[in-house]
Amino acid sequence: MGHMEPAHTPPGPAPATPSAGEASAGRTHVTVAILLACLTIVAFGIVWLRAIPTGDMLPVLLVLALAQIVLQTLYYMRLRVDNRKFAIFFGGGVTLAVVISVFAHLLLLAR
Protein backbone atom coordinates (compact mmCIF):
# COMPACT_ATOMS: atom_id res chain seq x y z
CA MET A 1 0.00 0.00 0.00
CA GLY A 2 1.61 3.28 -1.08
CA HIS A 3 1.70 6.34 1.13
CA MET A 4 -0.27 9.50 0.33
CA GLU A 5 1.65 11.91 -1.91
CA PRO A 6 1.05 15.64 -1.43
CA ALA A 7 -0.88 17.05 -4.35
CA HIS A 8 1.25 19.27 -6.58
CA THR A 9 -0.48 21.78 -8.84
CA PRO A 10 1.34 21.99 -12.15
CA PRO A 11 2.30 25.51 -13.28
CA GLY A 12 0.43 27.11 -16.17
CA PRO A 13 -3.13 28.22 -16.82
CA ALA A 14 -5.87 26.86 -14.56
CA PRO A 15 -8.17 24.18 -16.00
CA ALA A 16 -11.21 25.50 -17.88
CA THR A 17 -13.61 22.95 -16.40
CA PRO A 18 -15.76 24.34 -13.58
CA SER A 19 -15.19 22.73 -10.14
CA ALA A 20 -17.89 22.22 -7.48
CA GLY A 21 -16.94 25.54 -5.84
CA GLU A 22 -17.24 27.40 -9.14
CA ALA A 23 -20.61 25.80 -9.85
CA SER A 24 -21.75 26.93 -6.39
CA ALA A 25 -20.53 30.49 -7.19
CA GLY A 26 -22.62 30.35 -10.38
CA ARG A 27 -25.65 29.26 -8.33
CA THR A 28 -25.05 32.19 -5.96
CA HIS A 29 -25.14 34.62 -8.89
CA VAL A 30 -28.44 33.19 -10.12
CA THR A 31 -29.96 33.15 -6.60
CA VAL A 32 -28.95 36.79 -5.97
CA ALA A 33 -30.34 37.80 -9.39
CA ILE A 34 -33.68 36.10 -8.58
CA LEU A 35 -33.83 37.81 -5.17
CA LEU A 36 -33.06 41.20 -6.77
CA ALA A 37 -35.76 40.62 -9.40
CA CYS A 38 -38.28 39.68 -6.66
CA LEU A 39 -37.47 42.84 -4.67
CA THR A 40 -37.88 44.95 -7.84
CA ILE A 41 -41.26 43.31 -8.58
CA VAL A 42 -42.42 43.95 -4.99
CA ALA A 43 -41.36 47.64 -5.16
CA PHE A 44 -43.01 48.09 -8.57
CA GLY A 45 -46.15 46.25 -7.40
CA ILE A 46 -46.51 48.46 -4.32
CA VAL A 47 -46.42 51.62 -6.47
CA TRP A 48 -48.43 50.24 -9.40
CA LEU A 49 -51.25 48.73 -7.31
CA ARG A 50 -51.12 51.45 -4.62
CA ALA A 51 -51.08 48.52 -2.24
CA ILE A 52 -50.31 50.54 0.90
CA PRO A 53 -51.05 54.15 1.95
CA THR A 54 -48.80 56.79 0.34
CA GLY A 55 -47.34 57.82 3.71
CA ASP A 56 -46.09 54.28 4.41
CA MET A 57 -44.89 53.73 0.86
CA LEU A 58 -41.70 55.80 0.99
CA PRO A 59 -40.07 53.99 3.96
CA VAL A 60 -41.02 50.61 2.47
CA LEU A 61 -39.50 51.55 -0.91
CA LEU A 62 -36.32 52.77 0.80
CA VAL A 63 -35.99 49.53 2.79
CA LEU A 64 -36.47 47.47 -0.41
CA ALA A 65 -33.81 49.57 -2.19
CA LEU A 66 -31.44 49.16 0.77
CA ALA A 67 -31.94 45.38 0.69
CA GLN A 68 -31.05 45.34 -3.02
CA ILE A 69 -27.93 47.47 -2.44
CA VAL A 70 -26.76 45.24 0.43
CA LEU A 71 -27.29 42.08 -1.68
CA GLN A 72 -25.35 43.55 -4.61
CA THR A 73 -22.42 44.88 -2.58
CA LEU A 74 -22.03 41.77 -0.40
CA TYR A 75 -22.51 39.06 -3.02
CA TYR A 76 -21.81 40.60 -6.45
CA MET A 77 -19.12 43.08 -5.42
CA ARG A 78 -17.83 40.44 -2.95
CA LEU A 79 -17.38 42.79 0.00
CA ARG A 80 -18.51 39.87 2.18
CA VAL A 81 -15.38 37.85 1.44
CA ASP A 82 -12.91 40.41 0.05
CA ASN A 83 -10.29 42.44 1.90
CA ARG A 84 -11.90 44.58 4.63
CA LYS A 85 -9.87 47.56 3.40
CA PHE A 86 -12.08 47.76 0.28
CA ALA A 87 -15.24 47.70 2.39
CA ILE A 88 -13.87 50.52 4.56
CA PHE A 89 -12.99 52.67 1.52
CA PHE A 90 -16.34 52.06 -0.15
CA GLY A 91 -18.23 52.53 3.12
CA GLY A 92 -16.39 55.84 3.54
CA GLY A 93 -17.47 56.89 0.05
CA VAL A 94 -21.09 55.95 0.72
CA THR A 95 -21.05 57.83 4.06
CA LEU A 96 -19.58 60.87 2.31
CA ALA A 97 -22.29 60.53 -0.35
CA VAL A 98 -25.07 60.49 2.26
CA VAL A 99 -23.57 63.54 4.06
CA ILE A 100 -23.25 65.42 0.74
CA SER A 101 -26.85 64.50 -0.18
CA VAL A 102 -28.25 65.78 3.11
CA PHE A 103 -26.18 69.00 3.11
CA ALA A 104 -26.81 69.78 -0.56
CA HIS A 105 -30.52 69.08 -0.07
CA LEU A 106 -30.71 71.39 2.97
CA LEU A 107 -28.62 74.06 1.22
CA LEU A 108 -30.82 74.06 -1.88
CA LEU A 109 -34.01 74.07 0.21
CA ALA A 110 -32.72 77.07 2.19
CA ARG A 111 -32.30 79.14 -1.01
Place this chain on the structure above:
Amino acid sequence: MIEPSHSGEFGAPRGTYHEATPAENNKLGIWLWLASDCALFASLIATYLSLHGQTLAGPGPKQLFDLRITVTATFVLLCSSMTMGMGLEAAQRCDYRGVLRWLIPTAVLGLAFVGMQVFEFTHYVLQGLTLQVSDFGASFFTLVGFHGLHVSFGVAWITSLLIYVFRKKRVDQADAWRFEAVSLYWYFVDVVWVVIFTVVYLMGKVG
Protein backbone atom coordinates in the same frame (compact mmCIF):
# COMPACT_ATOMS: atom_id res chain seq x y z
CA MET B 1 3.55 49.51 -2.24
CA ILE B 2 4.83 47.69 0.85
CA GLU B 3 2.64 47.61 3.89
CA PRO B 4 2.54 45.77 7.22
CA SER B 5 -0.02 42.99 7.36
CA HIS B 6 -1.62 43.08 10.80
CA SER B 7 -4.43 40.67 10.14
CA GLY B 8 -2.83 38.17 7.83
CA GLU B 9 -4.40 39.79 4.76
CA PHE B 10 -3.44 38.51 1.31
CA GLY B 11 -2.18 35.31 2.94
CA ALA B 12 0.78 36.95 4.75
CA PRO B 13 1.43 35.81 8.33
CA ARG B 14 0.74 38.19 11.21
CA GLY B 15 3.43 40.83 11.84
CA THR B 16 5.24 40.30 8.52
CA TYR B 17 5.39 42.67 5.56
CA HIS B 18 3.38 41.93 2.49
CA GLU B 19 4.19 43.45 -0.86
CA ALA B 20 0.89 44.16 -2.58
CA THR B 21 0.79 43.02 -6.18
CA PRO B 22 -0.08 45.47 -9.01
CA ALA B 23 -3.43 43.68 -9.31
CA GLU B 24 -4.25 44.38 -5.64
CA ASN B 25 -3.19 48.02 -6.00
CA ASN B 26 -5.32 48.36 -9.14
CA LYS B 27 -8.31 46.90 -7.29
CA LEU B 28 -7.81 49.37 -4.46
CA GLY B 29 -7.70 52.16 -7.06
CA ILE B 30 -10.99 50.97 -8.55
CA TRP B 31 -12.63 50.97 -5.09
CA LEU B 32 -11.37 54.51 -4.42
CA TRP B 33 -12.70 55.64 -7.79
CA LEU B 34 -16.11 54.08 -7.07
CA ALA B 35 -16.18 55.71 -3.63
CA SER B 36 -15.55 59.13 -5.22
CA ASP B 37 -18.18 58.42 -7.88
CA CYS B 38 -20.65 57.81 -5.01
CA ALA B 39 -20.12 61.41 -3.90
CA LEU B 40 -20.68 62.65 -7.46
CA PHE B 41 -23.99 60.77 -7.80
CA ALA B 42 -25.00 61.89 -4.29
CA SER B 43 -24.67 65.54 -5.38
CA LEU B 44 -26.81 64.90 -8.46
CA ILE B 45 -29.46 62.99 -6.47
CA ALA B 46 -29.59 65.75 -3.83
CA THR B 47 -29.99 68.37 -6.58
CA TYR B 48 -32.81 66.33 -8.14
CA LEU B 49 -34.57 65.88 -4.78
CA SER B 50 -34.42 69.62 -4.18
CA LEU B 51 -35.61 70.64 -7.64
CA HIS B 52 -38.02 67.89 -8.72
CA GLY B 53 -41.04 69.83 -7.50
CA GLN B 54 -40.24 72.88 -9.63
CA THR B 55 -41.91 71.89 -12.88
CA LEU B 56 -43.08 75.40 -13.97
CA ALA B 57 -45.13 75.01 -17.17
CA GLY B 58 -43.63 71.63 -18.07
CA PRO B 59 -44.95 68.17 -17.15
CA GLY B 60 -44.16 66.68 -13.72
CA PRO B 61 -42.88 63.21 -12.80
CA LYS B 62 -46.31 61.87 -11.82
CA GLN B 63 -47.92 62.36 -15.25
CA LEU B 64 -44.71 61.73 -17.24
CA PHE B 65 -43.06 58.56 -15.98
CA ASP B 66 -44.05 55.26 -17.58
CA LEU B 67 -42.89 52.68 -15.05
CA ARG B 68 -43.29 49.78 -17.49
CA ILE B 69 -40.33 50.98 -19.58
CA THR B 70 -38.23 51.68 -16.47
CA VAL B 71 -38.99 48.29 -14.87
CA THR B 72 -38.03 46.54 -18.13
CA ALA B 73 -34.77 48.52 -18.20
CA THR B 74 -34.15 47.56 -14.55
CA PHE B 75 -34.57 43.85 -15.33
CA VAL B 76 -32.22 44.18 -18.30
CA LEU B 77 -29.56 45.71 -16.04
CA LEU B 78 -30.12 43.04 -13.35
CA CYS B 79 -29.68 40.29 -15.95
CA SER B 80 -26.48 41.96 -17.16
CA SER B 81 -25.11 41.86 -13.59
CA MET B 82 -25.74 38.12 -13.46
CA THR B 83 -24.05 37.49 -16.83
CA MET B 84 -21.15 39.70 -15.72
CA GLY B 85 -20.72 37.52 -12.61
CA MET B 86 -20.67 34.39 -14.77
CA GLY B 87 -18.15 36.04 -17.11
CA LEU B 88 -15.89 36.91 -14.20
CA GLU B 89 -16.04 33.31 -12.92
CA ALA B 90 -15.08 32.13 -16.42
CA ALA B 91 -12.18 34.62 -16.57
CA GLN B 92 -10.89 33.45 -13.19
CA ARG B 93 -10.70 29.86 -14.43
CA CYS B 94 -9.08 31.03 -17.72
CA ASP B 95 -12.07 29.80 -19.73
CA TYR B 96 -11.80 31.72 -23.00
CA ARG B 97 -15.10 30.47 -24.44
CA GLY B 98 -16.88 31.08 -21.14
CA VAL B 99 -15.68 34.71 -21.14
CA LEU B 100 -17.06 35.25 -24.64
CA ARG B 101 -20.29 33.34 -23.81
CA TRP B 102 -21.09 35.57 -20.82
CA LEU B 103 -19.50 38.93 -21.57
CA ILE B 104 -20.97 39.38 -25.07
CA PRO B 105 -24.54 39.13 -23.64
CA THR B 106 -23.48 41.54 -20.85
CA ALA B 107 -22.41 44.15 -23.41
CA VAL B 108 -25.58 43.55 -25.47
CA LEU B 109 -27.80 43.94 -22.37
CA GLY B 110 -25.93 47.13 -21.47
CA LEU B 111 -26.55 48.46 -24.98
CA ALA B 112 -30.23 47.50 -24.69
CA PHE B 113 -30.44 49.47 -21.43
CA VAL B 114 -28.90 52.55 -23.09
CA GLY B 115 -31.29 52.09 -26.04
CA MET B 116 -34.28 52.04 -23.68
CA GLN B 117 -33.01 55.17 -22.00
CA VAL B 118 -32.69 56.95 -25.35
CA PHE B 119 -36.26 55.83 -26.21
CA GLU B 120 -37.50 57.06 -22.84
CA PHE B 121 -35.75 60.45 -23.19
CA THR B 122 -37.17 60.90 -26.70
CA HIS B 123 -40.65 60.11 -25.34
CA TYR B 124 -40.25 62.73 -22.58
CA VAL B 125 -38.94 65.39 -24.97
CA LEU B 126 -41.99 64.79 -27.22
CA GLN B 127 -44.19 65.21 -24.12
CA GLY B 128 -42.62 68.65 -23.56
CA LEU B 129 -39.92 67.94 -20.96
CA THR B 130 -36.53 69.34 -21.97
CA LEU B 131 -33.41 70.50 -20.14
CA GLN B 132 -34.52 74.15 -20.43
CA VAL B 133 -38.22 73.89 -19.66
CA SER B 134 -37.94 73.51 -15.86
CA ASP B 135 -35.60 72.79 -12.96
CA PHE B 136 -37.14 69.32 -12.75
CA GLY B 137 -36.25 68.68 -16.42
CA ALA B 138 -32.67 69.91 -15.97
CA SER B 139 -32.00 67.86 -12.82
CA PHE B 140 -33.75 64.73 -14.19
CA PHE B 141 -31.90 64.66 -17.52
CA THR B 142 -28.57 65.43 -15.82
CA LEU B 143 -28.91 62.66 -13.21
CA VAL B 144 -30.35 59.91 -15.42
CA GLY B 145 -28.25 60.95 -18.43
CA PHE B 146 -25.10 60.86 -16.32
CA HIS B 147 -25.95 57.31 -15.26
CA GLY B 148 -26.59 56.40 -18.91
CA LEU B 149 -23.13 57.75 -19.78
CA HIS B 150 -21.67 55.49 -17.07
CA VAL B 151 -23.43 52.47 -18.59
CA SER B 152 -22.18 53.46 -22.08
CA PHE B 153 -18.62 53.71 -20.72
CA GLY B 154 -19.06 50.27 -19.12
CA VAL B 155 -20.19 48.80 -22.46
CA ALA B 156 -17.14 50.34 -24.17
CA TRP B 157 -14.87 48.91 -21.43
CA ILE B 158 -16.36 45.39 -21.75
CA THR B 159 -16.10 45.59 -25.56
CA SER B 160 -12.43 46.61 -25.36
CA LEU B 161 -11.73 43.64 -23.04
CA LEU B 162 -13.56 41.30 -25.41
CA ILE B 163 -11.46 42.56 -28.32
CA TYR B 164 -8.33 42.11 -26.18
CA VAL B 165 -9.08 38.44 -25.35
CA PHE B 166 -10.39 37.73 -28.86
CA ARG B 167 -7.06 38.85 -30.35
CA LYS B 168 -5.11 36.77 -27.80
CA LYS B 169 -7.45 33.77 -28.30
CA ARG B 170 -6.99 32.90 -24.60
CA VAL B 171 -7.45 34.23 -21.06
CA ASP B 172 -4.55 34.06 -18.59
CA GLN B 173 -4.55 34.20 -14.79
CA ALA B 174 -2.73 37.55 -15.16
CA ASP B 175 -5.81 38.99 -16.94
CA ALA B 176 -8.23 38.13 -14.12
CA TRP B 177 -7.85 41.53 -12.40
CA ARG B 178 -8.93 43.31 -15.60
CA PHE B 179 -12.24 41.42 -15.50
CA GLU B 180 -12.58 41.99 -11.77
CA ALA B 181 -12.13 45.76 -12.29
CA VAL B 182 -14.78 45.96 -15.02
CA SER B 183 -17.16 43.78 -12.99
CA LEU B 184 -16.83 46.03 -9.91
CA TYR B 185 -17.59 49.06 -12.08
CA TRP B 186 -20.59 47.31 -13.67
CA TYR B 187 -22.06 46.28 -10.30
CA PHE B 188 -21.56 49.83 -9.01
CA VAL B 189 -23.50 51.21 -11.99
CA ASP B 190 -26.25 48.69 -11.14
CA VAL B 191 -26.30 49.80 -7.48
CA VAL B 192 -26.64 53.45 -8.55
CA TRP B 193 -29.53 52.47 -10.82
CA VAL B 194 -31.34 50.83 -7.87
CA VAL B 195 -31.14 54.20 -6.05
CA ILE B 196 -32.25 56.17 -9.15
CA PHE B 197 -35.10 53.75 -9.85
CA THR B 198 -36.39 54.10 -6.28
CA VAL B 199 -35.78 57.80 -5.63
CA VAL B 200 -36.56 59.22 -9.07
CA TYR B 201 -39.09 56.87 -10.68
CA LEU B 202 -40.97 55.03 -7.91
CA MET B 203 -41.08 57.96 -5.48
CA GLY B 204 -41.77 60.34 -8.37
CA LYS B 205 -44.80 58.28 -9.33
CA VAL B 206 -46.00 58.18 -5.71
CA GLY B 207 -45.65 61.97 -5.50
